[in-house]
Amino acid sequence: MGQTYIEQRTERTEWFLKDRFGMFIHWGLYAIPARGEWVRNSERISNEDYQVYFDEFNPVRYDPKAWAKTAKAAGMKYAVLTAKHHDGFCLFDSKLTDYKSTNTKSGRDLVREFLDAFREEGLKVGLYYSLIDWHHPDYPAYGDEHHPMRDNEAYKRDPSTFGRYLDYMHGQIRELLTDYGKLDIMWFDFSYGEMKGETWRATELMETIRSLQPHIVLDNRLDASGGNGGSIHTSNPSFYSGDFASPEQIIPPSGVTDNEGRSIPWEACVTLNNNWGYGSTDKTYKKAGTIIRKLVECVSKNGNLLLNVGPDAKGEIPLESVRILEEVGEWVLRNGDSIYGCGQSELPKPEWGRYTRKGNKLYAHIFEESIGPVNLAGLAGRVKQARLLSDGSELFVSRPWNTEMYPNDAFFNFARPEVLTYPLPDERDTVVELILED
Numbered sequence: 001m002g003q004t005y006i007e008q009r010t011e012r013t014e015w016f017l018k019d020r021f022g023m024f025i026h027w028g029l030y031a032i033p034a035r036g037e038w039v040r041n042s043e044r045i046s047n048e049d050y051q052v053y054f055d056e057f058n059p060v061r062y063d064p065k066a067w068a069k070t071a072k073a074a075g076m077k078y079a080v081l082t083a084k085h086h087d088g089f090c091l092f093d094s095k096l097t098d099y100k101s102t103n104t105k106s107g108r109d110l111v112r113e114f115l116d117a118f119r120e121e122g123l124k125v126g127l128y129y130s131l132i133d134w135h136h137p138d139y140p141a142y143g144d145e146h147h148p149m150r151d152n153e154a155y156k157r158d159p160s161t162f163g164r165y166l167d168y169m170h171g172q173i174r175e176l177l178t179d180y181g182k183l184d185i186m187w188f189d190f191s192y193g194e195m196k197g198e199t200w201r202a203t204e205l206m207e208t209i210r211s212l213q214p215h216i217v218l219d220n221r222l223d224a225s226g227g228n229g230g231s232i233h234t235s236n237p238s239f240y241s242g243d244f245a246s247p248e249q250i251i252p253p254s255g256v257t258d259n260e261g262r263s264i265p266w267e268a269c270v271t272l273n274n275n276w277g278y279g280s281t282d283k284t285y286k287k288a289g290t291i292i293r294k295l296v297e298c299v300s301k302n303g304n305l306l307l308n309v310g311p312d313a314k315g316e317i318p319l320e321s322v323r324i325l326e327e328v329g330e331w332v333l334r335n336g337d338s339i340y341g342c343g344q345s346e347l348p349k350p351e352w353g354r355y356t357r358k359g360n361k362l363y364a365h366i367f368e369e370s371i372g373p374v375n376l377a378g379l380a381g382r383v384k385q386a387r388l389l390s391d392g393s394e395l396f397v398s399r400p401w402n403t404e405m406y407p408n409d410a411f412f413n414f415a416r417p418e419v420l421t422y423p424l425p426d427e428r429d430t431v432v433e434l435i436l437e438d
Helices: 005-012 047-056 064-073 110-120 159-179 202-212 288-300 319-338
Strands: 021-025 078-084 124-130 185-189 267-271 304-309 353-358 361-366 374-376 383-388 410-413 430-436
Touching (some): 064 319, 110 124, 124 159, 159 202, 288 304, 288 319, 319 430
Parallel strands (some): 124 185
Antiparallel strands (some): 361 430, 374 410, 383 430
């Protein structure tokens, strides 16, 4: 008897749910106007007016090996690049269009270089592909919910020609899955309104994908919007529902479960500032400490974090992003055991932070200083050993005189005497590895 879809999904996502932390990269012609990747939509830019960016696109400082080293140093285990975003511009040498990087001044297959560089660093690789295409002549324009020309009657399209776009879209996905070696992730974006599921000929597309690269991990956006949703949340997901849910710019309050309360694979995709594509004036960067804590929050809810960078028109990741990633990487280097291969604990969220767990190792992520010893609610008699994860130093599990009122709880502290109050070794997140009794 063959495996169910959920059993297949569990097998495919095993590595994904161990790696936990990835880099998203939004990059394309929109790096030149530098007002985000939806600039064509928000400013109603026509193909003709957008052409100037194609004509001058030449990222002379594009060095994917440097990108890969940045991702690896940050503790990321995989990366996903926008092979084609909504503007229709392709960063790969597609045989099905002239609207591609190899026809710009750059003359380079940017996807191939990305894949080679990240694989060389030992990172898993994925490609983002937009189901939407504002450049293609057969994609709905006037009257569409998102097309830049949605209000321009001159851009009325014959609905009967939409099939030509689907042939093109399916053909490009086949190219990516046959001409670029093994891919670990295919990240589709996104469905909306009536543009979902079989509108994309989703069953046919999934049959093609599974026949070419059956191992590949897919998001849920063939039938879901960027706000989540879709049949992946049911106990009987569709064939094209994907392998993981993809909440955007939010970390779900209780993780992600199906309608019977069972955890399903999920990954929060989050920007470092407020734009996916490069925004030259967007300086609202999240602090490294925020990223560290949000990565921990995802893992504590059985999820992943896909953290985005938006390289500039020359091909460089902004220095602000690099500095944040360096600090995150410094923390992950010393505390990664509490992230990789870890998931949710059966314990309720503690007041001082969060728990992650791997087997009999419980990781206490402490964000807030305690007065006196740190309380481990409900763990009396269960803690065999406590160590500071970053350096392996001994911590003291004990029951000082002021804890006698709490017989069901365990306590530890960072120094002696244990009854006193001590500063956290790392204010961003101090991680304590607790070995539990079997």
